Amino acid sequence: MISCYLRNQINVIFMQPDDKEILYLAQKANKKDEALALLMKKYKERLYWHIRKMIIVHEDADDLLQNTFMKAWNHIGNFRGDASLYTWLYRIATNETLNYINKKKEGLLNEDADIEMMLGNKIETDPLFTGDEIQKRLQKCLLALPDKQRLVFNMKYFEDMTYDQMSEILGTSVGALKASYFHAVRKIEAFIKNEVF
Amino acid sequence: MSEELFGNKKRPFGVPENYFEDFEKRFLKKLETEKAENTSEEKVGSVIAVVKPWLAMAASFVFIALLYYQVPKLFSDDTDITSFNSVEEDFINSLALIVDEEDINEMIIAGESDFFFAPDSVLFGTFSEEELAAVTYFD
Numbered sequence: 001m002i003s004c005y006l007r008n009q010i011n012v013i014f015m016q017p018d019d020k021e022i023l024y025l026a027q028k029a030n031k032k033d034e035a036l037a038l039l040m041k042k043y044k045e046r047l048y049w050h051i052r053k054m055i056i057v058h059e060d061a062d063d064l065l066q067n068t069f070m071k072a073w074n075h076i077g078n079f080r081g082d083a084s085l086y087t088w089l090y091r092i093a094t095n096e097t098l099n100y101i102n103k104k105k106e107g108l109l110n111e112d113a114d115i116e117m118m119l120g121n122k123i124e125t126d127p128l129f130t131g132d133e134i135q136k137r138l139q140k141c142l143l144a145l146p147d148k149q150r151l152v153f154n155m156k157y158f159e160d161m162t163y164d165q166m167s168e169i170l171g172t173s174v175g176a177l178k179a180s181y182f183h184a185v186r187k188i189e190a191f192i193k194n195e196v197f
Numbered sequence: 198m199s200e201e202l203f204g205n206k207k208r209p210f211g212v213p214e215n216y217f218e219d220f221e222k223r224f225l226k227k228l229e230t231e232k233a234e235n236t237s238e239e240k241v242g243s244v245i246a247v248v249k250p251w252l253a254m255a256a257s258f259v260f261i262a263l264l265y266y267q268v269p270k271l272f273s274d275d276t277d278i279t280s281f282n283s284v285e286e287d288f289i290n291s292l293a294l295i296v297d298e299e300d301i302n303e304m305i306i307a308g309e310s311d312f313f314f315a316p317d318s319v320l321f322g323t324f325s326e327e328e329l330a331a332v333t334y335f336d
Contacts, residue, residue: 033225040221048217052210062216066224073228131209138204158206192202 019085053154068093140197141188153184
């Protein structure tokens with residue numbers, strides 16, 4: 001119990017000043033709006049791109065980003081500081097994204113389409129997709145991976161996260177994450193070499 | 198991993214113009230809408246919460262009253278000779294004070310019993326003659 005308390009205190013000390021300020025303001029009834037504005041200003045873009053890479057569609061990513069902030073805002077009073085604010089927000093965003101994908105899959109069960117095909121078509125037709133042919137091919141290969149493997153790949157390759165950071169967010173061991181990333185890369189290479197996409 | 202295989206790490210997705218600039222405004226508007234909806238739901242919920250126990254109490258009183266008045270009727274046997282209408286019994290008793298037993302028997306035999314007893318009287322529902330005679334016998 002004492003070590004848990006000390007760990008929380010250390011987390012609070014080494015948080016970026018903005019995070020401490022945000023948490024402090026969030027506890028004051030008349031400063032909550034200010035805290036929310038700071039929270040969104042600091043994290044909205046990072047969280048958005050984290051969601052968008054998985055969801056592909058902008059409108060869905062926008063909805064999920066708003067849901068993420070809504071949940072974070074409703075539960076910020078319960079935030080214990082056992083993880084950084086950044087990790088906590090990423091965790092909420094990741095859970096929202098994976099839950100959304102699972103719901104979409106359930107909704108498509110009785111139809112001929114699957115989510116991979118649906119999002120693959122979106123990449124072809126979406127005017128907000130600005131990548132070249134190689135990037136398009138990579139995105140389609142990623143859609144063929146299991147969701148969590150795709151998530152690990154995005155966080156490592158595009159977001160340059162360390163395995164320790166990813167481990168904290170996803171609650172998975174560093175070893176398992178390394179294995180997941182390795183397999184993801186091998187599969188993508190095989191898809192490209194075999195011209196699957 | 199080569200860029201030839203995976204492409205550059207630049208994000209291949211775009212956003213609508215001013216999306217991030219307007220995000221806070223749109224989100225705060227959504228937050229206010231949800232707060233207003235929650236407040237109206239809470240008001241309705243609180244009214245229901247206040248009224249509910251009183252309704253439950255009133256319903257239980259009605260149920261008890263129904264039980265009190267209806268259950269005895271469910272278990273009663275209307276053809277039992279002892280379940281006479283008390284008003285009719287009083288009439289017979291008072292009649293016995295002024296009319297002789299033999300006169301009543303004669304009247305019954307002669308079919309004049311309707312004069313003293315209403316045709317739809319419970320007393321004569323399915324009575325035999327012996328039972329009728331027993332009714333007219335008073336201690």
